[in-house]
Amino acid sequence: MEYGHCPAQTVRLWQIRAAIFFAVPVILFAALAAVSFWFLLPAAGFLALAAGVIFWYFPRFFSEFTIRLPQGAIVVEYGVFLRTTHIMPFSKLVYAQSIATPLAARRGLAAMGLKAARSTVWIPELAEGDVQAFIAAIGQEESHET
Amino acid sequence: MKHEFRAHPLMVFRLIRPFWFVLVLPLVKGLVQYLISRRVTGVLGLEIAAFLLISAVAGLRCASFRLLCGENSVTVRMGVLFRTCSVIPLSGISSVRAVTGPIDALCRAVTYQINTEAGKRGKTDFSFELSRKDSELVSGWLIGAKTQKKLRFSAVRVAAMAATTSSAVTGMIVAVPIINKAGKLLGLALERMVFDEINHVSEQTKTLFPPIVNAITLLFLLAYGVSFLYLFVKNLRFELLLNPHAIEVRSGLIWRRRAAFRKDSVNVVKIEQTPLMRLFDRYVMKAGVGGYGDTRAETPVIVPSGRRGEIMLQARTLFPGFESHGRPIRAARGKATRRRFLFPSRLYGLLLAFVSAVTALIFPDFGRLILFLFLVGSAVLVYAGYLGVYISRFGRVKLGEACSFRGTKGFRVCEMLCPKEKIGELKITRIAPDRKYGTCNFTVVIRSEAADSLTVRHLPLETVKSEIEKNFGIEWSFDL
Numbered sequence: 001m002e003y004g005h006c007p008a009q010t011v012r013l014w015q016i017r018a019a020i021f022f023a024v025p026v027i028l029f030a031a032l033a034a035v036s037f038w039f040l041l042p043a044a045g046f047l048a049l050a051a052g053v054i055f056w057y058f059p060r061f062f063s064e065f066t067i068r069l070p071q072g073a074i075v076v077e078y079g080v081f082l083r084t085t086h087i088m089p090f091s092k093l094v095y096a097q098s099i100a101t102p103l104a105a106r107r108g109l110a111a112m113g114l115k116a117a118r119s120t121v122w123i124p125e126l127a128e129g130d131v132q133a134f135i136a137a138i139g140q141e142e143s144h145e146t
Numbered sequence: 147m148k149h150e151f152r153a154h155p156l157m158v159f160r161l162i163r164p165f166w167f168v169l170v171l172p173l174v175k176g177l178v179q180y181l182i183s184r185r186v187t188g189v190l191g192l193e194i195a196a197f198l199l200i201s202a203v204a205g206l207r208c209a210s211f212r213l214l215c216g217e218n219s220v221t222v223r224m225g226v227l228f229r230t231c232s233v234i235p236l237s238g239i240s241s242v243r244a245v246t247g248p249i250d251a252l253c254r255a256v257t258y259q260i261n262t263e264a265g266k267r268g269k270t271d272f273s274f275e276l277s278r279k280d281s282e283l284v285s286g287w288l289i290g291a292k293t294q295k296k297l298r299f300s301a302v303r304v305a306a307m308a309a310t311t312s313s314a315v316t317g318m319i320v321a322v323p324i325i326n327k328a329g330k331l332l333g334l335a336l337e338r339m340v341f342d343e344i345n346h347v348s349e350q351t352k353t354l355f356p357p358i359v360n361a362i363t364l365l366f367l368l369a370y371g372v373s374f375l376y377l378f379v380k381n382l383r384f385e386l387l388l389n390p391h392a393i394e395v396r397s398g399l400i401w402r403r404r405a406a407f408r409k410d411s412v413n414v415v416k417i418e419q420t421p422l423m424r425l426f427d428r429y430v431m432k433a434g435v436g437g438y439g440d441t442r443a444e445t446p447v448i449v450p451s452g453r454r455g456e457i458m459l460q461a462r463t464l465f466p467g468f469e470s471h472g473r474p475i476r477a478a479r480g481k482a483t484r485r486r487f488l489f490p491s492r493l494y495g496l497l498l499a500f501v502s503a504v505t506a507l508i509f510p511d512f513g514r515l516i517l518f519l520f521l522v523g524s525a526v527l528v529y530a531g532y533l534g535v536y537i538s539r540f541g542r543v544k545l546g547e548a549c550s551f552r553g554t555k556g557f558r559v560c561e562m563l564c565p566k567e568k569i570g571e572l573k574i575t576r577i578a579p580d581r582k583y584g585t586c587n588f589t590v591v592i593r594s595e596a597a598d599s600l601t602v603r604h605l606p607l608e609t610v611k612s613e614i615e616k617n618f619g620i621e622w623s624f625d626l
């Protein structure tokens with residue numbers, strides 16, 4: 001059984017995304033402090049939340065994100081507060097999709113979606129080469145089955 | 147070896163379609179205004195900049211599109227900044243569809259759609275523009291084998307299907323957005339004009355019933371007419387192209403649709419009869435294919451209209467693996483069973499009479515309207531009762547390597563045929579009278595995107611249990 005975690009680059013990518021996401025309300029509320037000093041309170045709140053997410057939640061989430069490849073299936077385990085396990089037999093897989101955003105592409109990363117009837121298993125950014133190899137392997141697997 | 151196909155340039159217009167009403171039309175309007183009066187109101191400069199940006203993004207996305215047909219899979223790549231790459235094994239493709247509209251026909255393009263079982267319900271998974279020549283190559287590659295037999299269905303049969311399957315609700319669903327959009331485009335209150343016209347005509351017609359009844363009847367007739375026209379034009383020039391492994395359905399006058407699917411991707415064959423079809427003793431045969439079409443309930447029609455014998459013969463010929471040879475399980479014959487089938491109609495009939503009488507006493511001024519509604523309700527309940535008696539005689543379940551189920555869905559008589567492995571769920575429901583009579587309601591859910599289901603009522607529980615045990619190997623170590 002093959003076993004793997006997300007690369008360190010993925011953690012950094014999500015930290016940057018979170019920083020961009022939280023920067024908007026923090027800057028907005030900080031600017032509104034010119035109107036009323038009380039606006040610094042939500043700005044500080046967002047800043048604390050951003051720090052928690054960026055420096056504690058994401059490193060923990062991705063260090064515990066596990067991808068296993070037992071015979072004929074993919075098992076994905078994730079979650080910090082709630083632990084979830086997705087088991088998808090390859091026989092039920094309909095197609096696979098890779099998505100690369102500009103930030104991820106610059107770091108040579110791509111996310112992957114495994115689509116089965118009525119469900120999708122999303123795997124966060126992995127090295128683009130690994131993703132392409134995995135997706136190509138699905139086509140190969142199909143040819144062996146048929 | 148992989149074959150690579152690029153998108154047709156018409157795809158740029160397809161990509162900017164969501165911005166058509168908010169950006170493109172106001173821009174055209176502004177430019178026309180400028181040309182006529184040399185005066186511009188609004189933010190034309192900003193609109194031009196936004197239009198150029200969106201067109202550039204659409205152009206880049208169109209240029210980046212690649213469809214790669216490999217030996218075992220097909221790859222769809224698109225995007226410059228946000229890049230997506232989807233690899234679909236050939237066995238995962240449930241159907242492909244090529245739609246040629248008037249503009250497509252002018253530009254020798256085709257809107258090509260690839261459907262799988264995994265997409266969002268009622269949404270095409272992959273949709274793009276290809277040149278007509280490429281679309282034929284792709285279809286040949288994905289579905290394979292050349293046509294061996296071609297069946298054509300006459301316009302009369304298509305009209306019969308359209309007339310008997312049209313409904314006022316479909317007509318409203320089709321017409322209302324068109325009227326709304328056309329009104330916005332022309333800057334006219336079109337809905338108001340239509341309603342005023344309906345009111346005017348209904349006031350001119352003198353009947354026993356008040357004008358509101360005439361107006362509602364007229365509205366329903368109009369909606370039915372729209373639905374008929376829509377279905378007729380959509381299915382005109384209906385052709386069925388057959389080969390040993392695949393089926394291709396071609397239809398449509400203005401928008402020509404070509405849907406192709408492999409026979410093994412058909413989950414269920416449905417033979418349906420609407421109340422109007424029942425009047426003319428006609429049936430329609432449809433195939434349940436995963437992910438097909440733009441709406442949840444859309445299923446490809448295989449035979450638009452035919453007598454039962456003809457339809458069953460076609461089903462046996464096209465889908466030989468779908469014919470069930472199992473032992474039929476039916477509701478017991480007799481007056482008691484018939485009474486149970488008629489019970490809902492009788493109960494609702496009594497309720498309707500009671501509610502109508504009470505409301506007529508409280509609101510005597512609305513007597514004629516209440517009488518009209520009572521008559522309509524009674525007609526519906528009489529038909530439901532008739533259908534109950536029919537299905538008490540002919541409703542049945544056959545389990546085996548292939549299964550078949552005959553029952554009712556609303557006011558339609560429906561028969562479903564499918565191989566055993568396509569069944570997703572079998573459900574047995576029992577209420578208090580079922581315990582007394584030793585019966586159950588048996589529901590089957592097909593393993594497909596649309597999750598087609600059918601319930602057959604009042605079947606003997608013990609027979610159902612033994613047949614499930616025999617055919618599905620489920621042991622009943624528990625009591626129901």
